[in-house]
Amino acid sequence: QVQLQQSGAELAKPGASVKMSCKASGYTFTSYWMHWVKQRPGQGLEWIGYINPSTGYTEYNQKFKDKATLTADKSSSTAYMQLSSLTSEDSAVYYCARIRAYYYAMDYWGQGPSVTVSS
Amino acid sequence: DIQMTQSPSSLSASLGERVSLTCRASQEISGYLSWLQQKPDGTIKRLIYAASTLDSGVPKRFSGSRSGSDYSLTISSLESEDFADYYCLQYASYPLTFGAGTKLELK
Numbered sequence: 001q002v003q004l005q006q007s008g009a010e011l012a013k014p015g016a017s018v019k020m021s022c023k024a025s026g027y028t029f030t031s032y033w034m035h036w037v038k039q040r041p042g043q044g045l046e047w048i049g050y051i052n053p054s055t056g057y058t059e060y061n062q063k064f065k066d067k068a069t070l071t072a073d074k075s076s077s078t079a080y081m082q083l084s085s086l087t088s089e090d091s092a093v094y095y096c097a098r099i100r101a102y103y104y105a106m107d108y109w110g111q112g113p114s115v116t117v118s119s
Numbered sequence: 120d121i122q123m124t125q126s127p128s129s130l131s132a133s134l135g136e137r138v139s140l141t142c143r144a145s146q147e148i149s150g151y152l153s154w155l156q157q158k159p160d161g162t163i164k165r166l167i168y169a170a171s172t173l174d175s176g177v178p179k180r181f182s183g184s185r186s187g188s189d190y191s192l193t194i195s196s197l198e199s200e201d202f203a204d205y206y207c208l209q210y211a212s213y214p215l216t217f218g219a220g221t222k223l224e225l226k
Contacts, residue, residue, distance in 0.1 A: 035215070045155075045206055047215040061214040093161060105153035105168040105210050112161045 002026040004110035011116050019082040022096030029077035030054040032098040036081050040092045086117045121146045125218025131226040139193045142207035142218045151211035154192045157204040
């Protein structure tokens with residue numbers, strides 16, 4: 001069965017970086033794009049961007065272009081998102097979710113670990 | 120960017136009641152709309168895609184429909200496990216955008 005297993009909760013200091021992972025199983029990793037979504041406490045969902053693990057192509061929401069970096073390791077079927085120059089605004093839950101291609105909807109989601117930025 | 124206006128933001132309803140949520144797209148999205156359910160533990164599950172196609176394993180009391188630029192999710196008879204947050208998602212164009220969510224609570 002399809003599973004997206006995300007890494008655990010993170011506590012980071014302002015100005016630092018964090019790198020979280022999303023390990024895919026139950027399907028061919030390179031056949032689906034991996035998307036990332038942010039949810040601040042008590043707020044709605046916000047699309048960050050996606051990576052095509054097959055080609056390494058990435059596309060970002062302009063809002064996160066200088067904040068997030070998406071990568072993928074085909075050998076371990078794992079997608080990564082690094083968040084840099086952390087501020088309190090980055091404290092949120094971050095989900096990975098897969099999509100087949102353009103004009104397809106996200107079907108499976110990771111469990112969404114939290115990132116807390118605090119000194 | 121396409122704005123998705125979701126209503127209501129919250130809804131109190133009783134077991135067995137029929138409820139409907141709506142999302143209105145600011146631009147044409149041609150039916151590229153999905154409905155998501157988020158449980159209190161944060162777990163997100165897709166219920167519907169392509170505006171009205173039910174995901175495998177999703178109870179048939181859930182349905183989706185479209186009328187022009189308005190997209191609706193209807194739950195025909197609420198069960199206890201349906202009390203959660205619901206979001207619409209448009210995937211017609213990037214950036215992907217979500218509705219602000221509806222909190223469905225037990226009355």
